[in-house]
Amino acid sequence: MLTERQISILKSIIHLYTKYGQPVGSKTLIQESKIAASSATIRNEMVHLEEMGFLKKTHSSSGRIPSITGYRYYVDYLVHPHKVDxxxxxxxxxxxxxxxxxxxxxxxxxxxxxxxxxxxxxxxxxxxIKDSKLTGFRFVPLNERQLMVILVTDKGHVESQNFTLPQQMNPYELEKVVRLFNEELVGKSLIEVFRSLKTDVPELIRQHIRTAENMIGLFDDLFLKAATDxxxxxxxxxxxxxxxxxxxxxxxxxxxxxxxxxxxxxxxxxxxxxxxxxxxxxxxxxxxxxxxxxxxxxxxxxxxxxxxxxxxxxxxxxxxxxxxxxxxxxxxxxxxxxxxxxxxxxx
Known part of the structure; x- marks a missing residue:
């Protein structure tokens, strides 16, 4: 248990170290604080605070700086709300x-x-946003072989990712994917969507698309990003x-x-x-x-x-x-x- 004087000294050292960034000695403490005690008394109290683990001494100075224990005590017991500017x-x-x-x-x-x-x-x-529901899913062409895949949730979250079409894939197969996702996934929570992508959806995609694996990996990444913090x-x-x-x-x-x-x-x-x-x-x-x-x-x-x-x-x-x-x-x-x-x- 700290005495009132020790609390005042600890609090003042923390304030001065925060202000100047330099170890605090007894002389500085007397000049900058309102502690009513002699230099000898303050030095003795600083030694006690150091022995109790609230202060520590640096190699390059005779002054002390707060330890983690000192800061912890300060935050837990001495900090008061500061009016925001x-x-x-x-x-x-x-x-x-x-x-x-x-x-x-x-x-x-x-x-x-x-x-x-x-x-x-x-x-x-x-x-x-893990409980968010998928409300929109579409492809936006960027050029002949590149697309942007976009998903939208009911909470206003938008996730997008670019995707290069495999050479073997044609626009008709792409339309099948969009239709499949709208039928099977839109309206479900993102967690349900991600679960479906790990279970039944890959097989459905494979039934319609010859180059399914690349697209399944893309959708995994996209929905995982949308369902995480x-x-x-x-x-x-x-x-x-x-x-x-x-x-x-x-x-x-x-x-x-x-x-x-x-x-x-x-x-x-x-x-x-x-x-x-x-x-x-x-x-x-x-x-x-x-x-x-x-x-x-x-x-x-x-x-x-x-x-x-x-x-x-x-x-x-x-x-x-x-x-x-x-x-x-x-x-x-x-x-x-x-x-x-x-x-x-x-x-």
Missing amino acids: PEDLASIKQALENPFKQIDEIVMTSAEVLSHLTSYTAISLGPE RIHIEGRMNMLDYSNDLNIEQFKSIYSLMDGKHDLPMLLGSKQEGITVQIGKELDNELFEQFSLISAAYEVENLGTGVIALLGPTSMPYSKMISLVGVFQKELSKKLEAYYHDIDDNK
């Missing part, structure tokens, strides 16, 4: 008031704005500004992980209610031991749960960043629900 709030609302044609555009915009306002890396995970990342390069201790190989590994996106849902963790803060080793990935992740799940009626998250240094100003993520949690949910209701009204 009116200009930032206006920027968020204005960006989300723009007309959008797809859900993905809304989710992507939220990541762009959050990264811009914080200069950190923002990650937005769209709401699950949508992830958008903005501000990857911002990591270079607040990760001075990262070597080039570590940065490449982190950038590659984010570029691939496959492991990011695991990094974000379970979609818990409220706002969660993971610090350093709590992210269960050694690449992110110098980072903190603030994430918030948002609910969208009939669409499921998405996540908006902010990845930054462990020394980020937590009060301000938690409050910003909270605003996005609220505004993103409102915008997506309004978008969904507009789709229903226009049916």
Whole structure:
């Protein structure tokens, strides 16, 4: 159990380290804080905080910096909501008031704005659309041998992929595929569609098309993409500004992980209610031991749960960043629900 003086010292060191990015010594603490104690007393308390694991000493300075334990205590017990700057709030609302044609555009915009306002890396995970129903399926010719395959769901999600026709395939066979999909798959949920593509649909396609295997693989990829979480990342390069201790190989590994996106849902963790803060080793990935992740799940009626998250240094100003993520949690949910209701009204 920390004493009031120790709490004041820990809180002040975290604020000063966040502000200046330099280890904090007793002299700086006396000059910059309102702690009523002598320099000797403060030094002794800093030693106690270090022994308890809340502070750590760097090799290059006599000052101390917060440890992961110190940050954890600070976030759990000392952080208070920070009033979001009116200009930032206006920027968020204005960006989300723009007309959008797809859900993905809304989710992507939220990541762009959050990264811009914080200069950190923002990650937005769209709401699950696994219960969406397939409402449209068609081919759009691009040239003699290339087509764009497009599917549309009842939730306004659009997925497309280019496809090169095998030499043996003729337009008549293509028409059969479109007719088959409209008869067998339109109106089903994406999960049911994907299941059908693994069971009865391939055999039906083979009955009509000589070069069926290429098309079956294409449809597998297309529907799997549409039935999985949508992830958008903005501000990857911002990591270079607040990760001075990262070597080039570590940065490449982190950038590659984010570029691939496959492991990011695991990094974000379970979609818990409220706002969660993971610090350093709590992210269960050694690449992110110098980072903190603030994430918030948002609910969208009939669409499921998405996540908006902010990845930054462990020394980020937590009060301000938690409050910003909270605003996005609220505004993103409102915008997506309004978008969904507009789709229903226009049916």
